[in-house]
Amino acid sequence: MVSNTFENLDTDKKTRIIDSLLNEFSNHTLNEAQVSRIVKESGIARGAFYKYFDDLKDAYSHLYGIAMRDIHQDIETERSESPSAYVQQTREFVEKSKDSRFYSLVKMHILHNESTFVSVFDDHLITESEYHWATQVMIHETIKQIMLEPSAKEILLKKLANILTTLATEEK
Structure with missing residues (x-):
């Protein structure tokens, strides 16, 4: 589960991380995804990644939740x-x-x-x-x-x- 530490990051840093996650998970399956590429692109330490997310699956779930909220927001349900x-x-x-x-x-x-x-x-x-x-x-x-x-x-x-x-x- 995404940590409160991540949720409380400043907007610019959080956006950088979300953008890096989006790039990684849009171009690589979850099994092929790598924390090393995410941390390099977002400019955070590997330890910070694990402070924000339990693992890659946790980061992916968080990002996919953001995507579904964005896509579903105006759909009559x-x-x-x-x-x-x-x-x-x-x-x-x-x-x-x-x-x-x-x-x-x-x-x-x-x-x-x-x-x-x-x-x-x-x-x-x-x-x-x-x-x-x-x-x-x-x-x-x-x-x-x-x-x-x-x-x-x-x-x-x-x-x-x-x-x-x-x-x-x-x-x-």
Whole structure:
């Protein structure tokens, strides 16, 4: 967990470190990332890195959290299970990601790092409806496919809409 020491750094130093983390994790998988490159680019001591973060995974998690807050900040997330609402949220996420300084990080996460963060079985998977579970799986896969082939975005979103509409009909 990111330390209070890091949170209390002056803005310039914190920005330098965040920018270095972004560069490292946008260009290297978590398994290939190196503290040495981060500390060199940010101009901090190796010991300071470990004073701010437990390890690379901790630094990555902190940075990815910043990215998700930045991308999600203006996306309407009202709890609606309508297919059109899910498709619109997916479209907005893809577009905000593409236009974000965090795009390479998000793409690296979805294509290479995500499995590192899969936790043990989550009880909510048992209690949520099949429609909600399937919707989340389909949305995630659609985002991944769009990141792999951006020119197919509209086709993939249309397929998502069709599948979610079919699933919603089955749910009723």
